[in-house]
Amino acid sequence: MSKEAVQSAQAVAPQAAQAPADAGDAGYSKDLKARHINMIAIGGAIGTGLLLGAGGRLHNAGPALALAYLVCGVFAFFVVRALGELVLYRPSSGSFVSYAREFLGEKGAYVAGWMYFLNWSTTGIADITAIALYTHYWSFFTSIPQWVLALIALAVVLAVNLISVKIFGEMEFWFAIIKVATIVGFMLISIFLLATQHKVGGHTPGLSVITDHGGIFPHGLMPVVLVMQGVIFAYAALELVGVAAGETAEPEKVVPRAVNSIMWRVGLFYVGSVVLLALLLPGSVYSADQSPFVTVLSKIGVPAAGDVMNLVVLTAAMSSLNSGLYSTGRILRSMAMAGSAPKFTAKMSRSQVPYGGILLTCAVCVLGVGLNYLVPSQAFEIVLNVASLGIISTWVIIMICHMVFVRRARAGLVDRPHFQLKFSPVIEIVTIAFLLICLGMMWNDPDVGRKTILLIPVIAVMLVAGWFGVRRRVSANADKELSQLTK
Numbered sequence: 141m142s143k144e145a146v147q148s149a150q151a152v153a154p155q156a157a158q159a160p161a162d163a164g165d166a167g168y169s170k171d172l173k174a175r176h177i178n179m180i181a182i183g184g185a186i187g188t189g190l191l192l193g194a195g196g197r198l199h200n201a202g203p204a205l206a207l208a209y210l211v212c213g214v215f216a217f218f219v220v221r222a223l224g225e226l227v228l229y230r231p232s233s234g235s236f237v238s239y240a241r242e243f244l245g246e247k248g249a250y251v252a253g254w255m256y257f258l259n260w261s262t263t264g265i266a267d268i269t270a271i272a273l274y275t276h277y278w279s280f281f282t283s284i285p286q287w288v289l290a291l292i293a294l295a296v297v298l299a300v301n302l303i304s305v306k307i308f309g310e311m312e313f314w315f316a317i318i319k320v321a322t323i324v325g326f327m328l329i330s331i332f333l334l335a336t337q338h339k340v341g342g343h344t345p346g347l348s349v350i351t352d353h354g355g356i357f358p359h360g361l362m363p364v365v366l367v368m369q370g371v372i373f374a375y376a377a378l379e380l381v382g383v384a385a386g387e388t389a390e391p392e393k394v395v396p397r398a399v400n401s402i403m404w405r406v407g408l409f410y411v412g413s414v415v416l417l418a419l420l421l422p423g424s425v426y427s428a429d430q431s432p433f434v435t436v437l438s439k440i441g442v443p444a445a446g447d448v449m450n451l452v453v454l455t456a457a458m459s460s461l462n463s464g465l466y467s468t469g470r471i472l473r474s475m476a477m478a479g480s481a482p483k484f485t486a487k488m489s490r491s492q493v494p495y496g497g498i499l500l501t502c503a504v505c506v507l508g509v510g511l512n513y514l515v516p517s518q519a520f521e522i523v524l525n526v527a528s529l530g531i532i533s534t535w536v537i538i539m540i541c542h543m544v545f546v547r548r549a550r551a552g553l554v555d556r557p558h559f560q561l562k563f564s565p566v567i568e569i570v571t572i573a574f575l576l577i578c579l580g581m582m583w584n585d586p587d588v589g590r591k592t593i594l595l596i597p598v599i600a601v602m603l604v605a606g607w608f609g610v611r612r613r614v615s616a617n618a619d620k621e622l623s624q625l626t627k
Contacts, residue, residue, distance in 0.1 A: 168233055169305055169492040170389040174397070176309035177388055179316035181381050181398040183463065186319045186409055188270065188456050189374025191449070194414060195435060196428025201367045202358040203350050203418035206411050208371045213406035216375035218571045219535045221561045222542035223382040224399035228557035229545065231395075233386030234474025235467075236379065236538045241478060243544040244537075246614050250607055252537045253475040258599070259376070259530025260464035261501050262523040265508025267461035268293050269523070274454040277446075287513040294505050297458060301465045301498050304491040305387050308466050315459035322452045323409050326433050330416040333440070341439035345420045353422040369528075369581040369589070374410075376531040377460065378402065379538065383467045396559045461505075465498050472497030479613035525592040528582070529599065532575050539568040 172180075197205050223236060232238040237256070241249035272289035275281045281289065300311050332338075334345050343349055350356060357364065381398050385391040417432050421439065426432045431453060437445030469485075473494040476486035487496040508523065546564040549556045561567060582589030 168387050170387055171304065171306040172309045172384055172388040174388075174390075174394045176313055177381065177384055177394045177398050178401065179313040180309070180384050180463070181378070181402055182320060182405060183312050183316040183377070183380075183459050186316070186323065186405075186456070187374065187377065187460060188453055189371070189376075190410055190413065191319070191322075191433065191453050191456055192431050193370065193374060193428075194417065195426040195430055195432040197367050197370060198414065198417060198423045198426040198432060199428065200359070200423075201364045202354060202423040203356045203415070204361075204364040205367065205371075205423075206414040206418065207356075208364055208368050209374075209410040209414055210407070212368055212371045212375060213403075213410060215571050215574050216372070216378055217403050217406065218561065218567050219538055220378045220381060220399050220402055222568065223379055223538050224395050225557060225560050226538075226542060226545060227382050227385045227395050228392055228559050229554065231385050231388075231391040232474070233383060233470040235382040235386065235471065236534065236541060237471050237474050239541045239545070240537055241474075243541045243548070246478060246480065246618070247607065248537065248541075249475065249478065250480045250610070250614070251603060252534065253471050253480065254603060254606065255530045255533040255537075255599075256471055257468055257501070257530075259527050259534060260468045261504035262508075262527040262530065263376070264294075264461055264464045264501060264505040265511060265523040266527060267457045267464065268505060268508055269511075270457040271454060271461070274450055274457065277450045285513075287509050290509045291506075293458065293461065294502060294509065297461045297465060298498070298502050300462065301469070302489065302493055302495055304493060305466075308462065309384075311462055312459060315455055315462070318452060318455045319459070320409075322433075322449070323413060326436075327412060327416060330420060330436070334416075334419060338440070340420045340436060341425065343421055347419065349419055349422060353424065358423060366581060366584055369578045369585075372575070372578045373528050373531060375406075376527075377463055379534060380463055380467055383470050386470065392557075399559075465501055468501040469494040469496075469498035472500060477617070479615075479617035480610050525582075525588050526595065529579075529592065529596065532579050536572050536575055539572050543568045 194205065197208075201208060226236070226239045230238075230242075234241075237249050237253040240252040244252075268290040269286075271293040272286040275284075275289050276286065300307055330345075333340060337344055337346070339345075381395065385395050388394050417426070417436065420436050426435055431449045434446050434449045437449070472481045472485040473488075473496070475481035476483060476496070481497070482500070485494070485496040485500055487494070489495045511523070542561060543565045545554065546556070548554045579593070582593055
């Protein structure tokens with residue numbers, strides 16, 4: 141339902157002003173604490189993109205990878221800052237779907253919601269695939285089929301999500317603690333190696349490692365530009381802060397702190413770690429097959445380095461799956477209350493968990509278990525590229541919503557909170573252009589990236605067909621909500 145319709149109805153019936161701005165926000169508990177939100181923000185900023193993916197990117201781009209992480213991190217911060225302003229304007233568990241409904245209409249909310257569902261359902265498949273692969277690292281599990289391990293991981297995380305939001309928050313809190321402790325521990329070891337000039341794999345750490353092996357851009361500028369298409373996806377899940385804000389008692393205090401801290405975390409954990417990695421070993425030593433942290437630690441003879449990092453990367457994948465089930469459950473409920481998602485996804489449990497949407501996401505992930513059975517070696521790569529379309533569209537929609545919001549604020553229709561993204565609409569336009577360029581760069585990968593881009597028309601046709609299937613229900617729900625407001 142549009143904001144204008146609600147406002148006109150409230151002008152007729154002032155007593156309706158207490159109704160929730162989004163029907164999908166009713167019924168949630170407010171059990172997420174400040175520490176949960178802060179750690180959800182950290183968990184979104186640190187994932188397998190750093191813990192595992194940085195190795196292959198360092199090999200391709202060299203030390204300049206740090207610049208790529210910094211540039212992409214700045215744009216990711218703009219997106220989260222814009223979302224943070226919208227959250228303080230009106231906290232909602234429906235997050236950007238709820239804002240898309242208000243500022244772009246039901247069609248905008250429909251596209252935002254289903255593209256986000258596409259992102260997390262396919263990411264969920266990638267996560268359970270990764271969990272199975274990481275578990276196979278230990279010989280004790282090698283005899284267990286990959287699809288069985290994937291199914292067990294899905295069942296465990298599903299159970300956690302269905303209990304209560306507080307359990308979800310606790311799980312994410314400790315997952316994030318493990319990731320942060322690992323990165324900090326590695327950085328301390330790296331600083332010690334630099335300070336003592338302790339040799340790493342035959343190389344004396346320091347600036348000479350960079351200058352003696354081609355400098356900051358050992359392969360030129362183009363590999364750095366091309367690697368950004370992968371780097372931007374390393375920051376996917378930062379938008380979880382907006383979804384989680386709907387289940388915290390004091391979003392106006394918690395959200396600004398969490399959003400503002402993202403920038404220095406990006407600088408410290410991503411950029412700082414990559415700089416240290418580049419100072420310890422030449423980029424050519426790292427590879428996509430191994431965590432760069434394991435590469436360094438194994439070169440200095442740290443026992444069980446591979447086992448420790450494999451456990452941490454396994455934790456990161458579990459954290460991602462946990463977050464995906466949490467966020468899609470809330471987003472689908474917001475959509476279902478408006479009529480653009482199946483009715484059962486609006487159902488809530490006694491513990492105030494939207495289990496219908498969570499189970500729908502799990503159903504798609506079960507298809508991923510089948511994918512692990514049929515093509516175990518290709519399952520991860522297939523779904524990860526499809527997920528990339530979902531996250532880019534989500535971030536673009538957030539920026540468009542913010543532009544419309546600011547325009548309405550300047551027209552005196554809404555009030556902007558004190559926590560703002562400055563220099564609108566320039567920042568939004570530049571961010572959207574950057575995201576679309578990252579998407580376009582996937583065309584340079586003929587094996588997977590190009591096929592992913594060719595999926596866009598297919599997804600567009602499916603979205604249009606789906607809209608024609610739900611538009612009557614959406615219209616009926618809007619009319620029903622309007623009639624309730626005007627009684």
